[in-house]
Amino acid sequence: MRRSLTAAALFVSLTNAAFAQDTQSFDRIERGRYLATLSDCAACHTTPGGAPYAGGLALQTPFGILVAPNITSDPDTGIGNMTNDEFLAVLHEGRGHDGKRLYPAMPYPAYTKLSDDDVLAMRSYFATVAPVSNRVVSNQLPFPLNIRLAMVFWNGLNFASGRYQPNPKKSAEWNRGAYIVEGAAHCGTCHTPKTLLGGDKNNVALTGATLQGWFAPDITNDPRKGIGGWSRDDLVQYLKNGTNKWTLASGPMAEAVSHSTSHMTDGDIVAIATYLKDSGAAGAGSKPEPVAASNGAMRAGAAIYKDSCAACHKDTGEGEVNLFPRLAGSALVQSDDPTTLARVVLHGTRAVSTPGAPTAPAMPGFDWRLGDAQVAAVLTYVRNAWGNAAVPVSADAVASQREALRKSP
Ligand code: HEC
Ligand code: HEC
Ligand code: HEC
Missing domain, CATH: 1.10.760.10 (Cytochrome c-like domain)
Known part of the structure; x- marks a missing residue:
């Protein structure tokens, strides 16, 4: 009697353990999927109407065309064979298959801020993405820019590897917002002014930049040039719905909203808003004289x-x-x-x-x-x-x- 009870108890605890492990890995994959959305990996690695993450989208960069590779679980043409360490090296160091130097069109200068655990949760998720056989030649740059070794110099000048360091003077919500804006959601890739070599000018982060015929405006809290006139709620509305009482998102921002920000949790959107409303030098922008109406x-x-x-x-x-x-x-x-x-x-x-x-x-x-x-x-x-x-x-x-x-x- 006692024995069988123990056996039953043992059985129950074993199945619970198996169940717990299962849900844990399910949760982890779900978390990885969410992080991939937060990081908008699909913006570049999925073509419109194409299979998820099968690559093939041609990206205009200041240096020429780069095609985003296949990152499905296909072992031959995707990243099915990539180890955890290799995947970490891609996001944290900008090193691809066989250690090749990646171009910063892959936003590793932002993703380097992601924690190891978040990157590895994404790795778990990408292992579950249906394999698609699609061989992509990424590097279609003209000589001499097609020489990957040049990225050694580029990285030396423009890239600092390192995880996000929380600011202990700020709230947990602010830090979460900073982690998303500077790391996962790489808002600065479009909104931060660039040096001649295409590196981020970090001392004027998020103060606006032009890309492919669009101007990604200043999104600091500057009252004139930035979003200082927007309430935190205006910003939340914009990121969630692509519109608010001031404006509607179009072009590359419409894509960022539809692939990424509109799928973020309310908590994460509020965190972004909290961080952005606390960024930039308030009152820094001096107003020019308006052009006279008689002109x-x-x-x-x-x-x-x-x-x-x-x-x-x-x-x-x-x-x-x-x-x-x-x-x-x-x-x-x-x-x-x-x-x-x-x-x-x-x-x-x-x-x-x-x-x-x-x-x-x-x-x-x-x-x-x-x-x-x-x-x-x-x-x-x-x-x-x-x-x-x-x-x-x-x-x-x-x-x-x-x-x-x-x-x-
Ligand atoms: C803005 C566009 C863009 C975004 C966003 C982006 N990538 Fe990339 N990614 C690229 C490009 C372009 C390359 C190829 C760069 C090269 O060949 O130098 C690349 C390369 C890679 C590679 C290396 C593949 C190989 O064969 O070595 C992996 C893995 C990868 N990306 C995963 C991701 C993940 C995961 C995310 C989201 C966290 C992501 N990428 C977001 C553009 C992007
Ligand atoms: C792929 C490039 C790209 C990325 C990534 C991107 N943006 Fe934008 N963003 C733009 C462009 C371009 C505009 C201007 C769109 C327009 O004119 O409707 C814009 C507009 C905005 C505006 C409206 C500003 C105004 O004054 O009208 C806000 C706010 C904004 N972005 C916030 C963000 C945040 C926060 C992130 C990161 C979560 C982000 N953006 C990521 C390109 C981008
Ligand atoms: C039929 C209605 C309509 C007319 C006419 C029209 N617009 Fe627009 N305009 C819109 C809509 C809708 C948008 C937002 C589209 C988007 O975000 O993709 C817009 C966006 C804009 C923007 C960008 C503002 C922002 O916050 O993103 C400017 C500037 C603008 N219009 C100026 C003009 C000017 C100047 C004219 C006349 C030459 C004009 N519009 C005529 C409907 C119109």
């Missing part, structure tokens, strides 16, 4: 605005919440670099659709209707009407954006 470009711009823009953005520049972005008081509209503005007016754009904001309103393109001087005038107007103030946009800047869009739409 020729302003007068021409006002007329074009009334004719072509006010139906959606309203005479007051206030737009319509979740439909037409607000231009009055918008940091993006007043940013020093008008690349995104010229692009949006010439080419139009479609906002992102997320479960929280399912309609994706579109802005029509005006390249067929407005000449360079007219686009410059209407942009100068929206940058200096309703209390806005920013340097005028030149017809030359619009002409070069028009030319760039003609080459790679």
Whole structure:
């Protein structure tokens, strides 16, 4: 009797142990899957409509084209054979298969901040991604940039390997936000100004940068150039739904929202907002003098605005919440670099659709209707009407954006 009870108890505890181990590995894979979403690995390693993580997406870099490799569990053409140590070396040191030096188009300068445990949880998840046979030749750069050894010098100048170090003076939430922004979600890859060699200028982190015909604006708490005017909740809304009362996400940010930030937990989004609202020098931006309303470009711009823009953005520049972005008081509209503005007016754009904001309103393109001087005038107007103030946009800047869009739409 006693014996069989013990046996039964033993059986129960054994199955519990097996069960516990199972759920633990299930939880670990789930955690790895979430971390891969937080890190937006799919942005580059999955082609639109293609098999998850099978690679093949061509990425425009300042140096030429790099194609993101296959990172499914396929042993021959993917990373099925990669050991844990090799996987850690990819994310922490930028060393790929056979120790080859990776180009920083793979954002290892940010991923180096991820903890070993988080990277290994991702490794557990990637081992479960369905194998797809797809051989990718990543390096399609022209000579001499195609020489991987050059990355030794690049890394020497631009890369410091090292895990995220929590700031003990800040809350756990702030530190979680910093870990996501600087590490996993690599926001600085797009938002931090770059050196001539494409390295991050870390002393001005997140103060805005141009990439592929877009301007990723200042997202520090600077009141004029950054998101200082946004509440923490505005920021949460934007990252969750791709829209808030100020603006709608388009282009590369629409992709970041739909693949990554809209799938983040509420806790993680709030952590990002807490961190960003506490970054940058508050009050640092000095406001330029607005261009006078009597100026020729302003007068021409006002007329074009009334004719072509006010139906959606309203005479007051206030737009319509979740439909037409607000231009009055918008940091993006007043940013020093008008690349995104010229692009949006010439080419139009479609906002992102997320479960929280399912309609994706579109802005029509005006390249067929407005000449360079007219686009410059209407942009100068929206940058200096309703209390806005920013340097005028030149017809030359619009002409070069028009030319760039003609080459790679
Ligand atoms: C912004 C684009 C981008 C993102 C985001 C990105 N990668 Fe990459 N990744 C690349 C490119 C490009 C390469 C190839 C670089 C090279 O060949 O020098 C690469 C290389 C790799 C390799 C090396 C493969 C090999 O054969 O050596 C692995 C593994 C990898 N990435 C995994 C990941 C994981 C995991 C994530 C998310 C945590 C991720 N990548 C996010 C662009 C990206
Ligand atoms: C692939 C490049 C890329 C990545 C990665 C990226 N962004 Fe962006 N982001 C952009 C671009 C481009 C814009 C401008 C979009 C527009 O004009 O609608 C933008 C816009 C924004 C804005 C709106 C600012 C304004 O004044 O309108 C915020 C806030 C923002 N990003 C936050 C983030 C955060 C936080 C992360 C990391 C979780 C991030 N971004 C990652 C490219 C990127
Ligand atoms: C049919 C409605 C409509 C008209 C007309 C229109 N827009 Fe837009 N505009 C939009 C929508 C919708 C967006 C947001 C699209 C997105 O985020 O992808 C937008 C975005 C913008 C942005 C980017 C703002 C931001 O926060 O992302 C600027 C600047 C802009 N429009 C200026 C203009 C100007 C200048 C004109 C006239 C030449 C104009 N728009 C005409 C609907 C319109």
